[in-house]
Amino acid sequence: MRYTQLTDNDLKTILNTIGVRSIDDLFAVIPADQRLKGKLGLPAGLSEMELLAELDRLAAANQACDRQVCFLGAGAYDHYIPTAVDALAGQSSFVTAYTPYQAEASQGSLQAFYEFQTFICQLTGMDVANASLYEGATATAEAVIMARNINRRDKVVVSAGINPDYLRVLRTYFSCLSLELVTCPLRGGLTDMEALSGLADDRTSSVVVQSPNFFGCVEELQKAADLAHRAGGLSIGVFDPIACAILKPPGALGADIAVGEGQPLGIPMSLGGPYLGLLAARQQHLRKMPGRMIGMTSDAAGKPAYTLTLQTREQHIRREKATSNVCTNQGLVALRATVYMALMGRSGLTKVASLCLEKAHYAARQIASLDGYSLRFGAPFFREFVVRTDRDVDSVLEHCRTRSILAGVPLGQWFDDMKDCFLVAVTEKRSKEQIDALADALSRAAR
Numbered sequence: 001m002r003y004t005q006l007t008d009n010d011l012k013t014i015l016n017t018i019g020v021r022s023i024d025d026l027f028a029v030i031p032a033d034q035r036l037k038g039k040l041g042l043p044a045g046l047s048e049m050e051l052l053a054e055l056d057r058l059a060a061a062n063q064a065c066d067r068q069v070c071f072l073g074a075g076a077y078d079h080y081i082p083t084a085v086d087a088l089a090g091q092s093s094f095v096t097a098y099t100p101y102q103a104e105a106s107q108g109s110l111q112a113f114y115e116f117q118t119f120i121c122q123l124t125g126m127d128v129a130n131a132s133l134y135e136g137a138t139a140t141a142e143a144v145i146m147a148r149n150i151n152r153r154d155k156v157v158v159s160a161g162i163n164p165d166y167l168r169v170l171r172t173y174f175s176c177l178s179l180e181l182v183t184c185p186l187r188g189g190l191t192d193m194e195a196l197s198g199l200a201d202d203r204t205s206s207v208v209v210q211s212p213n214f215f216g217c218v219e220e221l222q223k224a225a226d227l228a229h230r231a232g233g234l235s236i237g238v239f240d241p242i243a244c245a246i247l248k249p250p251g252a253l254g255a256d257i258a259v260g261e262g263q264p265l266g267i268p269m270s271l272g273g274p275y276l277g278l279l280a281a282r283q284q285h286l287r288k289m290p291g292r293m294i295g296m297t298s299d300a301a302g303k304p305a306y307t308l309t310l311q312t313r314e315q316h317i318r319r320e321k322a323t324s325n326v327c328t329n330q331g332l333v334a335l336r337a338t339v340y341m342a343l344m345g346r347s348g349l350t351k352v353a354s355l356c357l358e359k360a361h362y363a364a365r366q367i368a369s370l371d372g373y374s375l376r377f378g379a380p381f382f383r384e385f386v387v388r389t390d391r392d393v394d395s396v397l398e399h400c401r402t403r404s405i406l407a408g409v410p411l412g413q414w415f416d417d418m419k420d421c422f423l424v425a426v427t428e429k430r431s432k433e434q435i436d437a438l439a440d441a442l443s444r445a446a447r
Contacts, residue, residue: 065406078425082340089335126280130292131293134330137261145290148179153203156207157184157228158183159209180203184196189215193223204231206235207233207235216383216384218379218381221254237257242352243382245349256281257279257280261276261278292308292311293308360383363439389442409422424438
């Protein structure tokens with residue numbers, strides 16, 4: 001009874017109360033051939049001691065990035081997180097706080113979200129930002145739906161350079177929406193602007209371009225925005241918050257909506273989550289934004305007070321008036337990002353971005369000088385780049401793992417024409433010695 005709450009007598013009482021003879025009767029509406037016959041293929045139960053030993057064994061198989069030198073990227077990055085982020089965001093007053101439905105009882109959380117929105121606006125060059133979304137992929141999908149709600153058009157042109165997982169999420173969303181998704185090809189690692197010009201027409205609701213894109217290349221976001229506007233659509237820029245410290249932000253390059261993944265802002269890789277969705281937009285589109293926005297006003301005593309200014313979701317307004325079905329925000333994760341941005345400041349973020357840029361280019365030069373390796377693209381890149389090899393990619397990466405180096409992400413899992421390529425990301429944490437060790441491991445793997 002330690003893990004099973006209902007006895008046989010309890011179960012019999014419940015079934016008699018609801019008027020059925022067995023649990024199987026509850027599933028009678030499901031066709032018989034779709035129901036499981038027999039028992040689940042699960043192992044026999046374990047004692048507590050055996051179970052804990054098995055969980056310890058499985059946990060030991062995980063290799064955290066602090067035990068290996070990490071050059072992984074593709075949307076999640078091993079940036080340095082100041083100790084103060086954990087110390088401040090881990091305070092019980094923040095950790096135990098729930099979604100602030102009652103503004104007057106949540107002033108601390110609301111102030112933090114207000115500051116978060118302010119930082120995101122400053123990073124992106126946009127007018128308004130919401131108090132976060134789930135993560136970058138669904139934030140991109142929400143931006144596309146937002147654009148559709150603004151102009152009521154039914155076609156979306158997406159650059160093939162966006163994160164392929166984002167593209168999969170978009171396709172999942174579109175399978176239930178009356179939206180046509182068209183993918184614009186790349187040329188030399190960048191969105192083919194000539195092709196984009198032909199694809200963006202008077203049915204186009206939005207054009208989605210990521211910069212730096214999935215391959216690390218810096219896109220011509222202004223040209224993409226101009227083409228979107230010429231067709232009467234909106235420009236959605238998928239941005240990297242660290243890159244915004246040294247590159248022109250999407251707001252300065254014509255984007256109408258900016259979305260991104262907030263994981264680089266003081267959030268650990270954590271085996272894939274939880275992460276943080278970022279969304280900002282022009283002032284005129286405020287009423288169509290998903291999620292919630294925090295505003296500042298004055299209380300009865302004239303003191304600053306924070307409030308939920310907009311809550312455009314199904315739980316608060318009629319379903320047909322809701323901007324999305326987003327149910328909550330990543331409050332604690334957004335708090336971490338706020339603390340990180342406040343600690344780093346403009347100069348700190350610029351320093352981090354500059355180090356990523358310089359170290360990535362040093363690594364690219366070292367790797368490109370090796371026999372059997374070359375850079376796939378010649379376009380300008382920020383923090384990561386694509387390496388092509390004439391050796392088996394999986395074998396090369398496995399060799400590096402034996403030397404405690406996570407050398408990169410194989411691209412063949414997403415792109416059939418890149419089975420000979422892998423993606424390398426270099427953050428400010430990587431030292432010259434570690435980069436040189438990566439080059440040496442790749443050199444030895446190629447022999």
